[in-house]
Amino acid sequence: MELYNNHKGLFLAAAGLFILLTCFVAIGPALTSQNNNAPLPNSKALTALENEGKAVYVAEGCIACHTQQVRNVDMDKVWGERPSVAADYARNTRMDTWRSTALLMGSERTGPDLTNIGKRQPVSDWHLLHLFNPRTVVKESVMPSYEWLFEVKDYPFVEDVTVNVPDEFKKGISGKIVATHKALALVAYLKSLKQTKLPDGKPVPIFLYGQSKTDLNTGTKGTGSAAKPEFDGAALYAANCQSCHQSNGEGLVGAFPPLKGSKVVLDDNPEVQVTIIMEGYNGRVSEGYGVMPAVGTNNNLKPEEVTAIVNHERENWGNNSKKATLAQVKKIIESLKRPAAPVIAKK
Known part of the structure; x- marks a missing residue:
């Protein structure tokens, strides 16, 4: 063929074939992947x-x-x-x-x-x-x-x-x-590092296989949809509070305040305790303690779960205060949805 004797034509043909293959094998799939895997609408770029x-x-x-x-x-x-x-x-x-x-x-x-x-x-x-x-x-x-x-x-x-x-x-x-x-x-x-909520209308992937024993995130016991929900205060405390306040409720000196012997926990009225769980707390920053986040709100805890945590704290480490009822906790959480003055209390 005459093409093989024309070095310029041969070079252009090879270059054209290379560019065509690059478009099909690399550039096209990359663009498709980029369009199909765009960032979620509510996600934020790193600072x-x-x-x-x-x-x-x-x-x-x-x-x-x-x-x-x-x-x-x-x-x-x-x-x-x-x-x-x-x-x-x-x-x-x-x-x-x-x-x-x-x-x-x-x-x-x-x-x-x-x-x-x-x-x-x-x-x-x-x-x-x-x-x-x-x-x-x-x-x-x-x-x-x-x-x-x-x-x-x-x-x-x-x-x-x-x-x-x-x-x-x-x-x-x-x-x-x-x-x-x-x-x-x-x-x-x-x-x-926070999971972004999927856009409305998008199917949310499900977790496979049935739940067994105790779910550490919710404290729910049993297997399958017919199981009776029982909220385990110890498991919920371990999943949501223990990393700071420790398993013995004594906290860490100079870092996280103790719940053992806390005036807030020992108070018969659980209003301050529930409010701190749901809205966080910064009343002891001057003592060197950090700001507590709104654990209940951030982790989407149900009133039943908050009640279980509150009563776990009230019944352990030598604490012996009056148990909170679900009705009390629900009423307090509902009241927090309305504008109110900040709670100031000491543990």
Whole structure:
């Protein structure tokens, strides 16, 4: 053929074939994938600080022990409100010009899944304590300490974020423990990890396989739709409150206040206690305690679940106060939907 003797024609034919194949094999599928997996309407792009934290997350190898995928199996209900979908990862793009997309879904779950950690644990103080020494908040944790993300100062600056570490975990440190910029960025990234609600009209994926024994997120016992719902206060407390207030109700000195012997818990009127669970609390910031998030609202707790938590706190660790009734709790929650003055109380 004459084409083989014409080097210019041969080159143009080869180049044209290459471009055509590239369009069919690479560019076309990429555009289709991009259009089919657009970010969810209510999702938000990471801020500059959160992007820095994502880089720290990658650099510190957090993916080795933590996943970011809620599977469609019943056991994953504790990690998210629904199974993950492809659109959840649409914003996970190239980190910068030189680094490719970080694959953060993970395959090992030595530690808990982090898909919804921003809603499960929205308190910066908790995350900073956990990073400095995980055993301060979770005694059984096998996670290593990330002490190099902190520094010690005798006289912190006003803008410095100090971490109130219990004395038993300070390892002889006499100064103030201050979070570095890397630590703050990492915490900002972790707090940004929240499942986005699917648009109205879109089918919500279901969790497969029946529920058995006790669901740690709701405390519901039984199997199948015919099971009678019983709300387990201990399981609900463990899922929603224990990470800060601890299993013994004693909290952490200088970080999270105790519920054992708390005036709020011992009060026969549960109004303040329920209000704090539903709306959060900042009345003890001056004492060094962090701001408590609105756990009940953030976790969509039902009145029955709030009642179970309230009564668990009232009946344990030596507390012996009057049990709250479901009717009382419902009335208090309903009243909170109307504008009211902030509650000021001390634990």
